[in-house]
Amino acid sequence: MLAAELKKAEAAVTLAEAQLAQVKASAKPEDIATAEASLEITLTARCESKATWENAAAARDNPQQLDAQIDAARTQLAEAAGALQQAMAVSGGEVDRAAD
Numbered sequence: 001m002l003a004a005e006l007k008k009a010e011a012a013v014t015l016a017e018a019q020l021a022q023v024k025a026s027a028k029p030e031d032i033a034t035a036e037a038s039l040e041i042t043l044t045a046r047c048e049s050k051a052t053w054e055n056a057a058a059a060r061d062n063p064q065q066l067d068a069q070i071d072a073a074r075t076q077l078a079e080a081a082g083a084l085q086q087a088m089a090v091s092g093g094e095v096d097r098a099a100d
Contacts, residue, residue, distance in 0.1 A: 035068040
C-alpha cells in the first residue's frame with residue numbers, strides 16, 4: 001500500500017514537472033511562479049510519502065523496536081493511571097478536568 005502511494009507521489013511529480021515545462025514555454029512570470037510553487041508542494045509530498053514508506057519498512061523489518069515502543073507507551077499509561085488514582089484519593093475523588 002505504501003509503495004503504491006510512493007509511486008502515486010512520483011507520478012504527481014512527473015506531472016507537475018511536465019505542467020511546469022508547458023507553462024514555461026508560453027507563460028507569464030506569475031504563471032511560472034505558480035507552477036514552480038505547485039512543483040515544490042508536490043516534491044514535498046513525495047518526500048513525505050517516501051519517509052512514511054521508509055519508516056513503515058523499518059518498523060516491519062525491526063519489530064523488536066516497535067514492541068519496545070509499545071511497552072514504553074503501556075508503562076506511561078499505567079503510570080498516568082496510577083497518578084490519576086492518587087490525585088483522586090488525595091482530593092476526595094474530585095479531579096479538575098479542565099485540562100482534558
